[in-house]
Every structure is written in C-alpha cells, then in structure tokens.
Amino acid sequence: MKSIGNLDIREIANKFGTPLYVYDKSRIVGNYNRLYEAFSKYFEKFKIHYSVKANSNLHILEIMKNLGAGIDCSSPFELKLALLVGFQPEEIVYTGNYESFEDLEFVSQQNVRINLDDITSFWRLKKVSNPEFVSFRVNPGIGKGGFEGITTGGADAKFGVPYELLHQAYLDAKASGATRFGIHIMTGSNILEPYYFAEVLEKLMRIAGRIFKDLQIKPEYIDIGGGFGIPYTDDEIELDIETSARLLAEVFKDFVEKYDLGTPELKIEPGRFLVANAGYLVTKVTAIKNGYKKFIGIDAGMNMLIRPALYGAIHRVKIYGKDGAVQMAQVCGQICENSDILAKNVPLPEVVEGDILVFLDAGAYGFSMASNYNGRPLPAEVLVDGNAAIEIRRRQTFEDYISLINYRKLV
Ligand SMILES: Cc1ncc(COP(=O)(O)O)c(C=O)c1O
Numbered sequence: 001m002k003s004i005g006n007l008d009i010r011e012i013a014n015k016f017g018t019p020l021y022v023y024d025k026s027r028i029v030g031n032y033n034r035l036y037e038a039f040s041k042y043f044e045k046f047k048i049h050y051s052v053k054a055n056s057n058l059h060i061l062e063i064m065k066n067l068g069a070g071i072d073c074s075s076p077f078e079l080k081l082a083l084l085v086g087f088q089p090e091e092i093v094y095t096g097n098y099e100s101f102e103d104l105e106f107v108s109q110q111n112v113r114i115n116l117d118d119i120t121s122f123w124r125l126k127k128v129s130n131p132e133f134v135s136f137r138v139n140p141g142i143g144k145g146g147f148e149g150i151t152t153g154g155a156d157a158k159f160g161v162p163y164e165l166l167h168q169a170y171l172d173a174k175a176s177g178a179t180r181f182g183i184h185i186m187t188g189s190n191i192l193e194p195y196y197f198a199e200v201l202e203k204l205m206r207i208a209g210r211i212f213k214d215l216q217i218k219p220e221y222i223d224i225g226g227g228f229g230i231p232y233t234d235d236e237i238e239l240d241i242e243t244s245a246r247l248l249a250e251v252f253k254d255f256v257e258k259y260d261l262g263t264p265e266l267k268i269e270p271g272r273f274l275v276a277n278a279g280y281l282v283t284k285v286t287a288i289k290n291g292y293k294k295f296i297g298i299d300a301g302m303n304m305l306i307r308p309a310l311y312g313a314i315h316r317v318k319i320y321g322k323d324g325a326v327q328m329a330q331v332c333g334q335i336c337e338n339s340d341i342l343a344k345n346v347p348l349p350e351v352v353e354g355d356i357l358v359f360l361d362a363g364a365y366g367f368s369m370a371s372n373y374n375g376r377p378l379p380a381e382v383l384v385d386g387n388a389a390i391e392i393r394r395r396q397t398f399e400d401y402i403s404l405i406n407y408r409k410l411v
Contacts, residue, residue: 001318001358004280005384009320012382012389013356018284019300021367021381022389023055025063027278028363032067035228035273038241042249045265049093051226052078054271054364055279059383059392061085064274072226072269076106083110093223093267095137095184096121097159104128115184115223118161119169126176134173135182135223136161140203144196145188146229147311153187153200160185163207170215181217182264183208186225190232190272192239197224198247205251209259218262222252228273232314232361239273272364279363281305281315281379285355286334294329296348298357301333302340303373305359305366309339317342320356322349331357335374367393372401 002008005024012022032048039046049072050064056078061071062085070091071082082092089111096103097117101124107114108129115135116122125131139160143153152159161169170181185204191197201224212219229239252266281304287297307313317331325347333340342359351357370378377396382389402410 002321006387007384007389009280009282009358010356012384013282013284013320015389016380016382016391017395018282018356019298019304019379020282021362021379022280022282023057023060023275023363023381023383023392024278024280025383025385028060028063028275029067031274031278032064032069035241035268035270036068038245039248039266039268042245043252043266045221045263047091047221047265047267049091049223049267049269050274051269051271052081053368054226055275055366056081056368057381057392058085059390060275061087070267072271076103079107079110079112093184093269095186095223095225095269097137099124101128113182113220115182116161117159119165119172122169122173122176131173131178133180133182133220134170134178135184135219135221136166136169136173137184137186138163138166138204138207140185140187140200140207142200142203143187144191145227146190147313149311150189151187152189153185157187166207167211167214170211170217174215174217181212181219182221182223183219184223184225186227186269189227190229191227192229192231192236194240194244194247197227197244198251200224201248201251202255205255205259209255209261212261213259219264221265221267223267223269224248226269226271226273228268228270230272230276230361233316241273274364276361276364279361279366281359281362281366283357283359285351285353285357288351288353294327296329296331296351296357298331298333298342300342300359300379301335301374301376302337302342303333303335303376304370304379305342305362306369306371307365308342308344309337310369315343315359315361317346317348318358318360319349319351320358322351322355324349326350335376372396375401377401 105128145151
C-alpha cells in the first residue's frame, strides 16, 4: 500500500506527522451516492441522516451537507455541531438514551425531531416543552450486531421502549396533545446481512402498524437507524445494499398499505457505512520486540483506535511500500494496558523501525472514540480531496491538553 486517494502516504506522514487519521473524500462521496441510489429508487420519500457519532469532524459533516444528507445526533454537542455546519432543524433527528431534563430542554428548543428512548423520556420532555411531534425508539425484543457491545436490541439492550409498552406510549402521547408522530428502531451495528434489516422492519411494522391504525396515527417517518456494515476482514462479504433496499421496500410498502399508514418517509441513519472505509490511521513503527511473541510497537494506541480493545474488532494492517507476509506479529501501542494490542497474530512483511504502518477502515468510531489516556495527545486529522491534503484538525498540544484544568501554577 502506498497511497490514499491520489496522494502518497509517506509524503502525507512527513508533512503532518504521525499518528494521523487520513480520510479520503472521494470514498465518502462514493459511499453516500451508492446508498442513496440503492434506496431512492424504491422509496417515494427517503432521507439519509448521517450519524455524527461515527465521525464528528465538522469537515466531514460539511461533506454530508453538500451531498444532501440530513443528520442524526445523540447529544447536545453533536446537535450543536450540526447546527454550526448549517443543517436546518427539519434535517436533523435526535436519538439519545436516558435523556436528562437538561438535554431534552436544549434539544426541544432547537425544534428538531426527537426519537425518545422511553415513555419516561416523554414525560420528562413534557415537563420542559409541549411536544407536537412524538417518536419513540422501539426495542422489538430482538437484536444483532457485529459484537455484543454494538447489539442494541433484545432483552439485554439498554435502548428503546419494550414493544409490549409501545401502544401505551403512543396512547399517552396522543392523549397529551401530540398530533404528529414518527417511529424509530435500531437493533445493532455492522450488519452485513440484507435479510436481517427486512426481518427487523417486518417486526417493527407488525408491532407499530396495528398500534398506529388503532390510534389513527399516520406517521411522518419510519426511521430504521443505522447498522449498515462493512467488511473489516478479507473473509467478510460486503453488505448487498441493493438487496437490502429492495427487501426493505417490499416490507415497507406491504405494511404501509395493510395498515393504511399514509405516505411516511423512510429514514436511515448510517454512520459506519458512509465513513469507515474512507478512513486510515497512519502510524509509525517505534520499536520491534522479539519477546514471547513478535511485538511491533507503534506511535498510536487504544487511546486512538479503541475498537480492538473494546470489542475485539479487527482492522487490517498494511505496511507502506511493502507486501507479502514473512511473520506473524502483534501490533501494539504505547499505552500501559495489555488490551492495547491493536492487531493480533497478523501476517506482515519484514518491518523495521520507522516504517509506516496503516490501519484500514478506521474512519468510523476511530477519532470519535479517542481519548487522552496515558497523557497521549489526540492525533491530527487530514482530508484527502483530489490532489490536496487538508489538515482538518490539528494535533493536540500539551497546552490544549491542560487548558481546562484550574491549577494555581497555570494562572
Ligand atoms: C441511534 C443510532 N443511529 C445510528 C447509529 C449509527 O450506526 P452505524 O454506524 O452502525 O450505521 C447508531 C450507532 O450506534 C445509533 O445508535
């Protein structure tokens, strides 16, 4: 591997330093267009809401805006980012969980549509506003994700209104004066199986269709969340997005007709699908240890890419300018945790100190989950746009790191 987009990785690394997140704009645009084309031909009303949590850099949000996307956010700060970039309130949905009064008050003041996590969220919202629009996130009793940590439906999941309580939730909302409605579901992330999306939608429609019909509700939207996966290894098969869209459309149309639900919009909230494979974590080899195993130490760690430590996630590793495999190695960071092994037993070519080592598919839940653990600075982020490499976030300095601390020697 030598380049990202049109640019040479070593030149980018020399210019901006390592460790460094690099995003390829053309990939983001390609991912968005592919998804949009697959769905828009089946749905009369359809909107992609980019999920900010995957990668919240303002420049990435701006790309989404220019593509015509809406936004899905999960916290007041994410919402502020979307507003800062210029998204209009009607283009934004807010899906939080265990929402506080303070969050609900702020979000409701921005006039964005909220997918409430529970009936108790609705009662809290009622105390701070008088919502005309109400949407609940449903837990349909089933869930599936790439890992347990990203499974967001079923009995062990903390998300959503248990479906058995959904009728009461909409009944209460209607009785309290709500006149406009939506519904939301998301049971897991990194799904590669098209039939699973249709299965979940079918369950949702069976649950909600009858409730909406009984309560004479015509939902403005049916929001099926994100979850569209990408292959992180060579063995995984890419999600067939065409088939996913077609299967979802079949279920959607059948049930909308059956329960006479009007013309709701289908909303999706992809994060990973749009940005994961557009992002690379570019690092430098700092040390090579022939211990009980072969360890290749790099200048990035779990503080920068936590997915391997958090879920056992796999990110493919490439060495700049070198191919083939002559050894099995453990690629580790400099953090004082043994979970700071970012790639285990990976086949690699001969590696020497100073080599550039690149993690693939790091554009989603990479930087957005990064921390300062062990006093390591947050890396810079660079966007490759045609022949230009633009620094879209500078590397954190020591001054940035301590800037929020009230300490007598700093004043
Ligand atoms: C409510 C909601 N929407 C969208 C997403 C984005 O998911 P993904 O990156 O799998 O598309 C998430 C991820 O956790 C989520 O919780």
